[in-house]
Amino acid sequence: xxxxxxxxxxxxxxxxxxxxxxxxxxVALGEIYGAENLIDITSAQISGVSYxxxxxxxxxxxxxxxxxxxxxxxxxxxxxPAGTDLDNWExxxxxxxxxxxxxxxxxxxxxxxxxxxxxxxPYLVGNVPRFRDHVAWSESSAVAYVNxxxxxxxxxxxxxxxxxxxxxxxxxxxxxxxxxxxxxxxVIEVEDKISGIDYGALGYIVGKEIGDGxxxxxxxxxxxxxxxxxxxxxSSISPTNNDLKxxxxxxxxxGAVALYHIENITPEYKIAGKKHLQNxxxxxxxxxxxxxxxxxxxxxxxEADLVCLGCPHASLEEIExxxxxxxxxxxKNDLWVCTSINIKAxxxxxxFTKIIENAGAALVCDTCMVVSPIEELGYESIGVNSAKAAxxxxxxxxxxxxxxxxxNLIKFK
Amino acid sequence: MCIECRTISKxxxxxxxxxxxxxxxxxxxxxxxxxxxxxxxxxxxxxxxxDKILFIPGGKGSTVGSYVIFQMKKNNVxxxxxxxxxxxxxxxxxxxxxxxxxxxxxxxxxxxxNGIEVKVDADNGQIAIL
Numbered sequence: 001x002x003x004x005x006x007x008x009x010x011x012x013x014x015x016x017x018x019x020x021x022x023x024x025x026x027v028a029l030g031e032i033y034g035a036e037n038l039i040d041i042t043s044a045q046i047s048g049v050s051y052x053x054x055x056x057x058x059x060x061x062x063x064x065x066x067x068x069x070x071x072x073x074x075x076x077x078x079x080x081p082a083g084t085d086l087d088n089w090e091x092x093x094x095x096x097x098x099x100x101x102x103x104x105x106x107x108x109x110x111x112x113x114x115x116x117x118x119x120x121x122p123y124l125v126g127n128v129p130r131f132r133d134h135v136a137w138s139e140s141s142a143v144a145y146v147n148x149x150x151x152x153x154x155x156x157x158x159x160x161x162x163x164x165x166x167x168x169x170x171x172x173x174x175x176x177x178x179x180x181x182x183x184x185x186x187v188i189e190v191e192d193k194i195s196g197i198d199y200g201a202l203g204y205i206v207g208k209e210i211g212d213g214x215x216x217x218x219x220x221x222x223x224x225x226x227x228x229x230x231x232x233x234x235s236s237i238s239p240t241n242n243d244l245k246x247x248x249x250x251x252x253x254x255g256a257v258a259l260y261h262i263e264n265i266t267p268e269y270k271i272a273g274k275k276h277l278q279n280x281x282x283x284x285x286x287x288x289x290x291x292x293x294x295x296x297x298x299x300x301x302x303e304a305d306l307v308c309l310g311c312p313h314a315s316l317e318e319i320e321x322x323x324x325x326x327x328x329x330x331x332k333n334d335l336w337v338c339t340s341i342n343i344k345a346x347x348x349x350x351x352f353t354k355i356i357e358n359a360g361a362a363l364v365c366d367t368c369m370v371v372s373p374i375e376e377l378g379y380e381s382i383g384v385n386s387a388k389a390a391x392x393x394x395x396x397x398x399x400x401x402x403x404x405x406x407x408n409l410i411k412f413k
Numbered sequence: 414m415c416i417e418c419r420t421i422s423k424x425x426x427x428x429x430x431x432x433x434x435x436x437x438x439x440x441x442x443x444x445x446x447x448x449x450x451x452x453x454x455x456x457x458x459x460x461x462x463x464d465k466i467l468f469i470p471g472g473k474g475s476t477v478g479s480y481v482i483f484q485m486k487k488n489n490v491x492x493x494x495x496x497x498x499x500x501x502x503x504x505x506x507x508x509x510x511x512x513x514x515x516x517x518x519x520x521x522x523x524x525x526x527n528g529i530e531v532k533v534d535a536d537n538g539q540i541a542i543l
Contacts, residue, residue: 021509021510024422024509025505025509025510028421028422028500028505028509029502029505029506031419031421031500032421032499032500032501032502032505048477048480053477054477054480055480056484057481057483057484058480058483060484060487061480061483061510158476158479158503158506159476159479160479161502161506
């Protein structure tokens with residue numbers, strides 16, 4: 001692989017051990033994937049934050065890197081969700097040893113100049129690349145979003161690879177960074193109107209079927225693609241960014257999809273090469289969607305101990321919808337709404353947090369149901385409106401799942 | 414005799430070769446406290462890879478495997494060096510994180526058999542049979 005003079009110096013250790021190691025990782029990944037050179041990136045998003053996933057080894061590695069004071073992230077970088085709410089872990093019942101280790105991990109990242117914003121939706125809180133930017137992101141749902149909806153370019157980075165990219169401000173030129181590799185591989189025609197959890201179910205079906213392919217969706221129902229003339233109601237615009245967030249998260253968890261196109265919606269659909277795919281087509285009916293929703297539910301009961309919303313992390317609009325739903329009522333189940341500290345700050349000011357708390361629920365920051373130790377908190381079943389969560393929770397946390405829309409999951413006293 | 418290969422993680426090590434035709438998942442497949450292969454379905458089950466030079470086709474499984482390799486190094490039970498037929502990101506990243514010399518794509522490998530003594534010179538992309 002070709003390295004310029006400065007990259008050579010980084011590789012040889014002239015800028016210290018952390019930069020050397022980071023450069024070695026980038027070069028090794030480049031060699032493995034056949035890259036010819038490195039390219040500059042404008043943003044990084046780093047996974048490998050929860051103590052539940054990286055453990056003591058991860059903590060030690062990060063503290064080693066952070067002890068080299070020459071090393072600081074060269075581009076704006078954000079973190080994936082942590083294993084706890086970093087501030088309110090005690091109130092929410094997280095074990096203290098876990099929480100203390102978790103805070104050390106996030107502090108080590110902070111010493112490396114990385115924003116301690118722990119979220120899977122960095123694109124909602126200021127880490128927003130521009131169209132055609134090269135970036136190095138590792139959260140799979142955010143990779144799908146940034147490639148597909150924003151049109152920036154990233155591979156599905158691993159945690160240490162994305163961290164190395166942040167520290168060097170570079171990544172290896174291969175995969176989705178190359179225009180040629182961003183063409184669709186299959187056309188997916190969705191025959192009926194879909195909404196809410198249908199988007200997650202659609203992503204679940206397609207991801208399972210196509211693995212790491214690039215789907216080109218045609219949402220055939222005409223009401224999907226344009227706003228109704230007579231209405232200014234935002235809910236009539238479909239798919240919303242929230243729908244796309246759910247779709248991408250599901251595609252990236254049941255499969256390894258990094259990029260999708262939607263006709264008339266996403267920025268690269270015109271150059272996605274649909275006309276070469278006459279014979280590669282898949283048709284999805286409302287019946288298929290219904291089946292997938294049923295398959296994602298593993299509980300026999302229709303009432304969950306814990307309802308967990310915000311996978312990927314809730315946007316302000318989603319929090320507003322939940323606030324409207326629970327306003328002035330008392331919720332029977334425990335309810336967590338997971339989001340970032342940034343969105344929570346806005347929700348606090350808008351009064352949504354108070355409404356949700358008064359109904360007996362919590363707005364939980366920094367973490368989510370997949371990476372936190374919920375299995376240690378005494379719950380047996382969990383209700384989610386995220387196909388990604390429904391897919392991961394049974395194996396990662398051992399809980400039974402109910403997959404449904406929020407209004408059906410939340411039960412009132 | 415000398416075998417050409419590609420550098421993945423720099424460094425030099427001499428040691429006894431332990432080989433397998435099966436890929437390894439470090440997460441769940443290796444005990445990071447002892448260096449023992451614990452994957453019940455792996456042909457090296459019950460064997461120890463610490464202080465050996467590991468020669469395998471590649472890695473598989475969870476990307477958290479990179480951190481398991483680092484944990485092994487911290488516990489002084491990591492392999493001295495790693496040779497892969499085709500490196501993949503999990504082991505490559507883990508080896509670099511842990512300063513374990515690693516090479517891949519050896520120009521020939523029929524002489525790289527279990528139990529022999531080899532020198533892996535990842536700085537120069539060479540394996541020498543001693």
